[in-house]
Amino acid sequence: MSQSLRGQMLQSPAIPSANLLGRTIIVTGANSGLGLDCAKHLVRLNVSRLIIACRDVNKGESAKKTIPETQSLPSNTATEVWEIDQNDFESVVSFGHRVSTQLDRLDAVIANAGVDMTDFVLAEG
Numbered sequence: 001m002s003q004s005l006r007g008q009m010l011q012s013p014a015i016p017s018a019n020l021l022g023r024t025i026i027v028t029g030a031n032s033g034l035g036l037d038c039a040k041h042l043v044r045l046n047v048s049r050l051i052i053a054c055r056d057v058n059k060g061e062s063a064k065k066t067i068p069e070t071q072s073l074p075s076n077t078a079t080e081v082w083e084i085d086q087n088d089f090e091s092v093v094s095f096g097h098r099v100s101t102q103l104d105r106l107d108a109v110i111a112n113a114g115v116d117m118t119d120f121v122l123a124e125g
């Protein structure tokens, strides 16, 4: 516990220095929290195409505006907001179809979207 607190409060992880030019990356749940911070980080690393995948496109568009590099040109990153609701099977299938038909490459998926629940609940049965 004390080691965990020390790690969280007093230490910073090493900052990656990769150049993601030419790469396409999807981050799910990127409209808030860790996903949004991850998206900002990928833009700092020069990613070429970034897909903010979220269940509320308006939230995603608002989040996109908070990524500094999307406000000031020139930027190497093209950021897009795509809808996916992981509670809705049709939405997941449709997102997959969009990925396979609209992306010419996919280098990574950061599957960050999720909720912390006390009870297990099935979506759509």
Ligand SMILES: NC(=O)c1ccc[n+]([C@@H]2O[C@H](COP(=O)([O-])OP(=O)(O)OC[C@H]3O[C@@H](n4cnc5c(N)ncnc54)[C@H](OP(=O)(O)O)[C@@H]3O)[C@@H](O)[C@H]2O)c1
Binding pocket: 028, 029, 030, 031, 032, 033, 034, 035, 054, 055, 056, 059, 084, 085, 086, 087, 088, 112, 113, 114, 115, 116
């Ligand atoms: N923060 C921590 O200390 C911590 C620790 C361990 C694990 N995690 C995990 O790390 C991930 C991010 O955590 P966070 O603290 O950044 O959480 P957060 O701020 O609540 O963000 C969760 C994101 O997931 C999205 N999401 C939830 N259900 C979804 C669904 N059915 N379909 C599509 N998107 C959905 C949310 O969208 P909406 O805005 O529309 O709700 C939001 O964008 C979660 O999976 C969490 O369980 C976090």
